[in-house]
Amino acid sequence: MAENQEWEKPVEGRGRLTAVLALATLISAFGSSFQYGYNVAVVNSPTPFMQQFYNDTYLERYGRPMEDNFQTLLWSLTVSMYPLGGFFGSLMVAPLVNKLGRKGTLLFNNIFSIVPAVMMGVSEIAQSYEIIIVARFIVGICAGLSSNVVPMYLGELSPKNLRGAIGIVPQLFITIGILSAQVLGIRHILGNSTGWTLMLGLTGIPALIELLLLPFFPESPRYTLIQKGDEKTAKKALQRLRGWDDVDGELSEMHLENQSERAEGRLSVLSLLSQRSLRWQLVSIIILNMGQQLSGVNAIYYYADSIYASAGVKHNDIQYVTVGTGAVNVFMTIAAVFIVEASGRRLLLLCGFGICCAACVLLTVALNFQDSVTWMPYVSIACVIIYVIGHAIGPSPIPYVVTTEMFRQSARPAAFMVAGSVHWLSNFTVGLVFPFLERGLGSYSFIIFSFVCLATLIYIWLVVPETKSKTFLEISQMFAKRNKVEIKLGDGDQPLKESTETLKDAVKVTAF
Numbered sequence: 001m002a003e004n005q006e007w008e009k010p011v012e013g014r015g016r017l018t019a020v021l022a023l024a025t026l027i028s029a030f031g032s033s034f035q036y037g038y039n040v041a042v043v044n045s046p047t048p049f050m051q052q053f054y055n056d057t058y059l060e061r062y063g064r065p066m067e068d069n070f071q072t073l074l075w076s077l078t079v080s081m082y083p084l085g086g087f088f089g090s091l092m093v094a095p096l097v098n099k100l101g102r103k104g105t106l107l108f109n110n111i112f113s114i115v116p117a118v119m120m121g122v123s124e125i126a127q128s129y130e131i132i133i134v135a136r137f138i139v140g141i142c143a144g145l146s147s148n149v150v151p152m153y154l155g156e157l158s159p160k161n162l163r164g165a166i167g168i169v170p171q172l173f174i175t176i177g178i179l180s181a182q183v184l185g186i187r188h189i190l191g192n193s194t195g196w197t198l199m200l201g202l203t204g205i206p207a208l209i210e211l212l213l214l215p216f217f218p219e220s221p222r223y224t225l226i227q228k229g230d231e232k233t234a235k236k237a238l239q240r241l242r243g244w245d246d247v248d249g250e251l252s253e254m255h256l257e258n259q260s261e262r263a264e265g266r267l268s269v270l271s272l273l274s275q276r277s278l279r280w281q282l283v284s285i286i287i288l289n290m291g292q293q294l295s296g297v298n299a300i301y302y303y304a305d306s307i308y309a310s311a312g313v314k315h316n317d318i319q320y321v322t323v324g325t326g327a328v329n330v331f332m333t334i335a336a337v338f339i340v341e342a343s344g345r346r347l348l349l350l351c352g353f354g355i356c357c358a359a360c361v362l363l364t365v366a367l368n369f370q371d372s373v374t375w376m377p378y379v380s381i382a383c384v385i386i387y388v389i390g391h392a393i394g395p396s397p398i399p400y401v402v403t404t405e406m407f408r409q410s411a412r413p414a415a416f417m418v419a420g421s422v423h424w425l426s427n428f429t430v431g432l433v434f435p436f437l438e439r440g441l442g443s444y445s446f447i448i449f450s451f452v453c454l455a456t457l458i459y460i461w462l463v464v465p466e467t468k469s470k471t472f473l474e475i476s477q478m479f480a481k482r483n484k485v486e487i488k489l490g491d492g493d494q495p496l497k498e499s500t501e502t503l504k505d506a507v508k509v510t511a512f
Contacts, residue, residue: 017162018243024217025154025169031210032106032146033170035113035203037177039082039139041326042203045185045319046196051075053196054129077133083428085140086147090420093148094413098227102153102220105145110207112142117204124197132200139203144424147174147400148416155404156220157241159250161469164340164401171397172333179326186319225251226258226409257408257473277476277485278415281406284464285419288349288399291456293426295356296449297391299434300363300384307367307380325388332392344468345398345405349460352394357453359387360446367443395456399423405467405475 043050054074058066066074089112096105116135123131150170158166181199185191190199218237225234231251238247273282304325308318340348363383370376399419407415437445465478 016159016243018241020217020240020243021157021162021166024157024214024241025166027210027213027217028103028106028150028153029169029173031206031214032109032142032150033173034177034180034206035139036143036147037174037179038181038203038206039136039143039177040174041178041181041185042200043078043136045182045187045191046199047075049191049193049196050078050132052193053124057127057129060127074129074133078129078136080428080431081133081137082140082143083424083431085137085142086144086424087140087421087428089141089144089146090148090417090424092141092145093420094417096145097149097152097223097413097416101223101228102149102156103214103217104219105149106153107211107214109142109145109149110211112138112145113207114204114211116142117201117207120203121197121201123200135200142207144420147423148420151400151404152412152416153220155401156222157218159242160471161341163405164345164468165337167401167404168333168337168340168397170400172330172337175326175330175333175392175396179323179330182319182323182326186323187316191319221250222254222257222409225254253471253473273418275411277480277483278407278411280463280479280482282415282418284459285399285403285406285415286422287456287459288402288464289419289422290426291353291452291459292395292399293423293430294449294452295353295391295395295456296360296430296446296452297356297387297396298427298430299438299445299449300387304384307377307384312377325385328385329388329392332389333397336393336397339393340398340401341468344466345402346460346464346466348394349398349464350394350457352390352392352396352398353453353457353460355390355393356387356395357450357457359383359390360450360453363387364443364446364450367446395453402464402467405470405472406479408472408476 051071054071055066058070093105096108100108116138119131119135119138123129123135147170151167154166154169155163183189184199184202190196218240219233221234221237221241224230224237234254235247235251238250239245242250275282304322305318308321309315313321336348363380366376366380366383370380403416403419404412434445437448441448463482465475467475467478470478
């Protein structure tokens, strides 16, 4: 670039939301994260029609009706194959993002959406419920990959002052996906005997849009520079994303991060587990992801219909109340996008888990008294809505943000692999165990969820630091004392600090 070219100067330490960054965020979140949410809820409304299709298919094949236990087994497989696929998708994160890049993995992942969309769309014509079960597993792989790769990709595209807000956008599109499935599942739209196959097959449309549009946007500059060694391409990508030519400061910070990790090399999951300098970061993302899924969010949705019915909501109107709850979820996630940079990650996590804990306790009380106290069912509805609000502002979106922020480039793919595996295994566990809890403990099962929320809140209060507006190197330094290591520059005298002027020749991590 010519020396006499006049550069637009950035504000020190501040990035802006450019058109390229905004469109890359929207396209990747809609093409990938939206599908995660959509496929969580897409089978809820058409359940009776899908089960009838299973029965009719079985009767036509074998000349006798399907036994109730076998139908329950098939439906359990239909539902549980999705989180199981998500777990296997999470296991694929690290090798794929290291080989194909972040954007390349998202493009490749569309295979796991388009193929099952076609399979589910033709399942009724093919007279095969097995196709639906297999397709649910494959689309689960898509969700497992996208739930980890999209936050990673957007976290690496974003300037540090926008990283939290942009990091919540994937969760926002997950909630929009859930709401879209709830709206389409209304009986007179697609949630009926003739529309359910189309409803299942629509999941391929966002994937096609992403496949067509995302190639026009840049790969993660951090991946391009640190892992591919292509500084020229990384610089061009940064200039497009930031909207100005002077990106030398960010490039220098990436070089420093690269040097600080060169001795470690690219970390596998096993080496990540043995890294003393990453011990508390790893424990934190495991606790946060377990807390997110074991806090009872899926159980709340499971119980919601019966709570609404007990409050006197007519059976045909429950679907509209459910859509209203989904809309509250979307609205509060939008609110989190706008407040996360002002309030910080830690405060939203503490408030969110605190609200969920209180809502679970109050819901337990309300459910036990709603048959004897006439106004108590309305308290139950209020508890559901309050719980949804609490989960939407903190436990749902923030774990993805802090997983990106707590790890540097070499460890991030393995960290997301661990976090994603914990997330999906916890999701699968709740789906498997809650029906038995509900049968044995009834409404008291929510006390267990309140203890999970409380334990997670205490851990966050004691261990998790505030990470807003910090570089990845600064966050590593914040954890150094708790990990009983000291990250130093190569001369052995000064702690590692972000520098955009001088790059040291070597970096080492020493134990106290």
